[in-house]
Amino acid sequence: MQKPLTFLSSLALAAAVALPVAAQDEPGVDTVVATVNDTEITLGHMLVARATLPQQYQQLPDDVLFKGILDQLVQQTALADSFTGELPPRVTLSIENETRSLTAGEAIEGVMAEDVSDEELQAAYDAQYKDAEPEQEFNASHILVETKEEADAIKAEIDGGADFAEVAKEKSTGPSGPGGGSLGWFGPGMMVPAFEEAVAGMEAGSVSDPVETQFGWHVIKLNETRTGEAPALEDVREELETQVRQTKVQEAIESLTEAAEVDRSAAEGIDPTVLKNTEWLN
Known part of the structure; x- marks a missing residue:
């Protein structure tokens, strides 16, 4: 298949030799910036070319882009003028x-x-939102560790009277550890299923037995619950x-x-694999 010309070589050269662009009075989309064999190249052509550039090239300095894009359009026009004969189907069909x-x-x-x-x-x-069922939201904290043995020991420590937040700061490996394990408020679907299921079955103020997820083992404290309101x-x-x-x-x-006169009957019976016959476009 035919490959379109890229802006890479022109922009690389322009970066090295860019010069300030001469000022014009009130330029617009129809302003002619160059002619090639009597074919006009306008600022409109340049704007469209710039809009189709990959993002990394759009970040180049304006003077570099201006010269690089204009060079590219001049080259393409000269090459197009040199073409003789009929355009192949891949071009005419692409244009259509x-x-x-x-x-x-x-x-x-x-x-x-x-x-x-x-x-x-x-x-x-x-x-x-009008008829949507109110969703229950949860405010919870957790302590995350790697093994069940660690989680069992932490649960026993908290059951023995240790402060949950202080234990989280000391032993949790999760990013919420320094904040006492606080996860803030969350609703259905915001946590992994095993964690959400455990929280949904807890009473406010209670601490869970160890819960395993793909992240490790959690000891969870449900701080509060509330019914979410529609925004x-x-x-x-x-x-x-x-x-x-x-x-x-x-x-x-x-x-x-539906309103258009569409007749697909000509497509009936055609083997879908014919779309692989790209050699027809040459």
């Missing part, structure tokens, strides 16, 4: 696919840009607006596809 994809993307952007009404936002909030609408507004827009996009895709 890219045009289709970019145009579809613009249609999606149009839907995503639509305002989300207060009614739509409230409906999304109600669907997610205020304003606290989740941005998240809900995104959900509403994504739903609109999916609905638009389904509606437009």
